[in-house]
Amino acid sequence: MTQQPIVELRNITKAYPGVVAMDGVSIDFRPGEVHAVIGENGAGKSTMMHVLAGEVQPNSGSILVDGEETSFPTPLASQAQGIRIVFQELSLCQNLTVGENVLLGPFGAQRALSLLNRNRAARVAAGTLAELGLADLHTDTPLASLTVAQQQLVEIARAISQKVRVLVLDEPNSALSPRESQRLFDIVRRLRDQGVTVIYVSHHLEEVLGLADRISVMRDGHMITSFDNTPEVTVDRLVTHMVGRKVDKAEQYSISAQAGDARDEIALEVKNMTVPGAIRDLDFKLSRGEILGVAGLPDSGKDMLADAIFGLVPRDGAVEIGGILLQPGKPSHSLAAGISYIPADRRGAGALLSMTVAENTVSSALGAFARLGFLRRRPIRDTSAEYARKLDTRIASLGQKVETLSGGNQQKVILGRGLVTGPRLLILHEPTRGIDVGAKAEIYSILKSLAADGMAILMISSELPEVMLHSSRVLVLANGRLSGQLTAADITEEAIMSLATKHEREAAA
Structure with missing residues (x-):
């Protein structure tokens, strides 16, 4: 006998000027399941999440909770039903500590003029972080000092610290290392086993197959299909449902960036660059017509590299673009010298x-x-x-x-x-974070074309396939230092991870 859905959307339609984001979408979510929702960008997934969050009101259709028709006129109405949503674009307070951000959930709804028991609050925050495997992260740590990956885990900690019945995760591991991703998957399974419904929105199809109990596919604002995740379901089948046709793996991943004819001309040179607490004595060169990938674990220093080159954070050492020595701490000078920077936080900083x-x-x-x-x-x-x-x-x-x-x-x-x-130099930090396979291929094709025309491209990414398949050369950082670099056939996932964890293995030896 099929369980009664905890939340159900029936024939939901939402239209904006010039586009129908959801067209008669029906879907249900059952207690204690991981339900993956997939689809290309523009499929309607984000609109559906905003409807569930009470941030968008549908033009027509019904929302049911525990079989009873209801509505979410405000986000508070959605939260009152135990629905919590962790969007890909973070909603944390950068000026607060880690603990204070976690506590914005369970203690933020206290009555006016009530007193906050700080000792109890600190215990709640520390306990939630420990559940996420972040016991070593002190609750007094300023949030702004964390990497994007660490902040994403804090966002999830805030959500699960509340009385949650339905947890919606939007690309939750888009900035996480493989180790952090595995920790996240363990938490998702534990929540499912506790009866929590987890709605998992992701473009990483392999992880969907490894995690989801059911899968729903959206395309062009329509619900295409929903089915149980069985061993017969493959990535190829999911892609076919998503795009409406078969997509050859070569079409998805064969675009390999190569250095152009101008590769002997140095576009960027970094000498002895140091960023306090993040990068130490870094040296490398980037040629025109080259796509240079940068990989490493979240604490490797890679996530600070672009900000340091562009002049957004203090640094020592020299950075030269086309032979021009850049003044540290002056992004305007970097712009004038010919650098364009696409940051990782698309909505917050991009x-x-x-x-x-x-x-x-x-x-x-x-x-x-x-x-x-x-x-x-x-x-x-x-x-x-x-x-x-x-x-x-x-x-x-x-x-x-x-x-x-x-x-x-x-x-x-x-x-x-x-x-x-x-620009002479294009810096991209997490260039395809949260983007579907079709849009990724288009972005990679654009980058390849730019490199062929002689542009120098620095691509910093947490996605190993992206770095492996679309870079002429790969730098691997570990503990703030250059652990090694790879070229051509040497660029493999095993080689990158070996360099990324080299210092950890040496310390354990």
């Missing part, structure tokens, strides 16, 4: 969400579109249209707000903004 596609595209080079202090709208429109066409950005219009786009199309808009300046 896109201007409330602004239009056109405004985002030209925002890094407004001086080129102004005359006598006034912006020239026609050149802005023409340039934005050109980059939307070049990058195949799927938009209703240039006036569409970026916050309404899928993750993959947001990333293309940010990439277009970086290219408008005509």
